[in-house]
Amino acid sequence: MKRIQKVLVLLGSPRKKGNSAVLAGMIAKGARSAGATVETVYLHGLDIRPCTGCLKCQRPGARGCVIKDDMQSLYKAMHEAHAWVIASPVYWFTMSAQIKTWMDRSLAFTTYAKDAFKGKKIAVAMSYGGDDPFDSGCVNALRTFQDAFSYVGSELVGMVYGSAMKAGEIGANETLMQAAEALGKRLAADDS
Ligand SMILES: Cc1cc2nc3c(=O)[nH]c(=O)nc-3n(C[C@H](O)[C@H](O)[C@H](O)COP(=O)(O)O)c2cc1C
Numbered sequence: 001m002k003r004i005q006k007v008l009v010l011l012g013s014p015r016k017k018g019n020s021a022v023l024a025g026m027i028a029k030g031a032r033s034a035g036a037t038v039e040t041v042y043l044h045g046l047d048i049r050p051c052t053g054c055l056k057c058q059r060p061g062a063r064g065c066v067i068k069d070d071m072q073s074l075y076k077a078m079h080e081a082h083a084w085v086i087a088s089p090v091y092w093f094t095m096s097a098q099i100k101t102w103m104d105r106s107l108a109f110t111t112y113a114k115d116a117f118k119g120k121k122i123a124v125a126m127s128y129g130g131d132d133p134f135d136s137g138c139v140n141a142l143r144t145f146q147d148a149f150s151y152v153g154s155e156l157v158g159m160v161y162g163s164a165m166k167a168g169e170i171g172a173n174e175t176l177m178q179a180a181e182a183l184g185k186r187l188a189a190d191d192s
Pocket of ligand 1: 013129167
């Protein structure tokens with residue numbers, strides 16, 4: 001029987017209608033059209049404190065993070081979703097602080113449940129003001145995502161990224177919008 005696929009979109013820009021959010025929205029559209037349900041979370045609006053490095057989450061028998069903030073409900077949503085969309089602007093040649101803080105706190109997701117990261121499908125959406133992924137610093141973040149998700153056994157299904165400065169103007173890039181929608185469809189495919 002075909003399972004209903006659930007996609008969790010993590011918006012990592014403070015600009016709710018910014019370029020990375022537009023890209024993520026197109027991925028979500030593609031996923032919905034392929035039958036998935038989509039939940040979107042605006043990280044900037046949440047209380048997510050930085051990792052304190054206590055490493056209690058890595059102790060034998062530990063279950064997740066001891067910090068009681070909005071990450072607790074987010075861990076649950078991360079666990080329930082079969083796929084995640086990570087959307088970030090390039091800030092200072094890498095991902096936004098909102099996404100980096102979420103990633104640091106996601107160390108505790110390794111013990112939230114057995115094999116919590118394993119098999120999660122990931123799509124990345126990024127925007128930058130520079131001319132290309134190299135001079136903007138976008139590649140630094142993309143490489144980090146590649147290494148991090150390979151390390152924890154998740155599947156990086158695809159990445160879409162492009163240049164735009166003003167909020168939302170990336171929507172005019174039709175080729176990129178089509179690529180984002182197609183990525184959403186791939187993300188929702190039930191290949192279990
Ligand atoms: C604090 C800050 C730092 C930025 N750093 C870079 C950068 O290093 N490289 C770059 O190409 N663009 C940089 N930009 C431009 C943004 O990446 C660009 O406007 C992007 O499209 C914003 O995405 P958003 O609309 O999703 O917020 C920076 C913007 C801000 C506000």
